[in-house]
Amino acid sequence: MEALRKKFSLTLPQNSIRIIRIIAALLLLALIIVRAMDVAAKSQFGADTWLRLSVSGLIIGGMYALIAIGYTLVYGILFMINFAHGEVMMIGTFGGYFVFEAFNAIQVSGADGNQLSFLNAYPVIAILLAFLAGMTIAALSGLFLEKFAYRPLRGAPRLVPLISAIGASIFLQNAGQLLFGPQRRQYINPVVLDRGIGWNLEVAGSTVVLTYTGIFSLILSAILMVGLYLLVQRTKLGRAMRAVAQDKKTAALMGINVDQIISRTFVISGALAGAAGVMWGIHNGLFNYYVGFLPGIKAFTAAVLGGIGNIPGAMLGGMFLGIVESVGPAVLGIDFQLKDVLAFTILILVLIFRPSGILGEALTEEKV
């Protein structure tokens, strides 16, 4: 009997599971390609649509990348998902919004003697201050988040800080709703960054508008990403962060104040999320207390996609996810309502087929 069971055992050796997984992945890929070619044969969309979609994907992708870096930095050091990171971004969005509102209310006389709002008289200062405010308040909320919700749980089983993070996320989201109300608000941009205007490109007989807000966000996110990369690679703080990420105890023995480095990591990731939040407001206009939730989860997807704990991976993953989300529905010929489903599906597929992400190193099961 025992021998019979062994012979017809359903447990497969480790290797064949891997082969099955590879075959499944290839099949899935083939299905997607067939479907895409099918849709492409119908040629529903012209070159202009594709350009418009990919540019908007790239812009959103830049914001995802900035948020994803925050997830990756924290995960690299604490091995926890900072679930409230999306809410930190929401706080940044509100910070920038209030600065714009305040400057819009202040009247100054312009060069030709007309009464102008401060916002339009000195748009550069206003934008700079809005980003400064958004980044500062988001960085501060990151700092306090770590101090109150995560630090007391250092060394607890892994489920515990995760639940605390979920709690902090719910708390911040609802505090945002109660403080600022559930209604959607509109960012008041300076006239130079009006959402409607931009460079007009003639593509395939129709005009594609590359909005200034979009180009601005893309450039700014690129600058911030390069800055962060240099910070991590070239400065003392960056070296300390990498050391703590590799081994906390040894880092402490080498004279690094681990708690301080962790706080600073939260400050940096909060500031990036805050910048992404202000960009989100400037580019998309409408927002409310819920603005951080979906970008938060998608940025997490991006971080996983790129290989969590890996900064260039997070950047790449963010850009990739932004483009897939924007172009994907058109490629696959599905409804644009379903772009969120696409992002979640990618998350699930990545975790099933390649949990280490595009750029991540092979992970043991313990880490996944």
Next chain:
Amino acid sequence: MNKQSIQKSAASGMVFGIIVIFFALIGFTVVISGLIQKALGQSLGVGQMPSTSSFLIFLGLLGIWNGWRASRQDKHETLNTKKVLGRSTIAGLVAGVLVMVYALIVGVLDNRGINLRTYLSQLSSESVRFFLFNQTIVVGILIHVFYSTLMAVVGGFLALASERSRERVKSTRESIQKWSQDHWLGKLQGNPYVSYVLMGVVLLLLVLLPRTWGAYWNYVMGTVGIYVLLGLGLNIIVGFSGQLVLGYVAFFAIGAYTFALTTSPEPHNLVWNFWIALGVAVLAAALSGILIGLPIMRLRGDYLAIVTLGFGEIIRILLRSDILKDFTMGPRGVRNIAGPTLFGRSFTTDVDFMYLIILAVLLSIFLARRWQESSIGRAWLAISQDETVAQATGVNTQKYKLLALSLGAAFAGLGGALFASRNQFTGPEDHALMVSINVLVLVIVGGMGSIPGVILGAFTLKGLPEILREVENYRLLVFGALLVVMMIIRPEGLWPARRPKLEVPVGQDNEPVHLPATVGGEK
């Protein structure tokens, strides 16, 4: 007084000042004062501001707590009048001055006729004046400072008094305990019939109460019962087998929609029998648990949480989108869902439904207990404690994790079907992420892995807010804060699991084993 002590007092004062300001900003001061007024037996009309005295009571309680906390900085020192007076005065003053600055800013802005509600939605003109005790700004802020200091000092002296009398309280409590142990409790505990009597009383109450307490209470308690069901199911997944699932609502939705689509005349006109549809809904949910579980069984902890969250959202978005419109009616939802019938008689009154829910809950409690105490339960416990070790000792972790997921999902399916049947309607918005979070919070607050804990959690977290309608808006805020606070001060929950824990001591060294991670892509 040394410098450290002053700093600590000031920090306590700051925390309390910020809490008061935060409460004022979210409008909680008004709501809680209204509640206090009602508790004192005075009526309060809709849209009417509560009285100043109830607000003073609320502020006073916070101030007393502030003074108490500031005075008792160290467990091992003995307090004296001088220490207490200094500390509590500082704490009260700091809190008072913070609140004063806030009140001044808000009051002046409001006086200038600026509509603060455009930015901060709770700050209506009335609530600002309420915060200033309906006085002028100067008088209002002075009251805040004096009152805060006064109450902190009172709190400090209460702390002193409690410390002085601690020995007496302790000895009294011990003697009472000893007396009750000797005279009745000890005898009762040794008596096997007591638990039967208790069970009998509970059963009698369960039979009698739904008949007597009216439709409103049946509705509230029915909701609580459904959440007990959901909590028991999630407890199997999170509490017993240790897998954090955030998309529990997916199974709830599958149960509700399966039931709805098989019993409603629209859109498929499959008007099945209630009981068959119920069974099919439970089976469908259990199956979906296996199907969703199979590919993600390898994932642990945070990854599992976020993937299941993704599943939950996918299902909700699909239900709301247009592609499933012909199949599930899209955003409109399914109407005219059947109620229970037995031998051709319809059981749709609230009392009947309450009995149905009670039956389902009792059955679930019974099943969950049996599973917990069987070998399956021990396998789950092993997995939740340490999966690698469990695997090494011969537990088929994949199988038991899948089993937990599908059994938990089955409970959710049952809950979903009952929910849809009771409301005679189900739509995509019934299945938002909030359901998952509500259930998760009640499981965690009640005590992960503890069945009585889940029931307690459902009653306190789902029942209380239903009764205290005023605080409904603040429920989720409180839930969030509760999750964080529980994790910090009492991670095992209000009513922890009874099972002895054989954990390896957790210390600073017990970080998860991991490979060296790279930040910045360096090896």
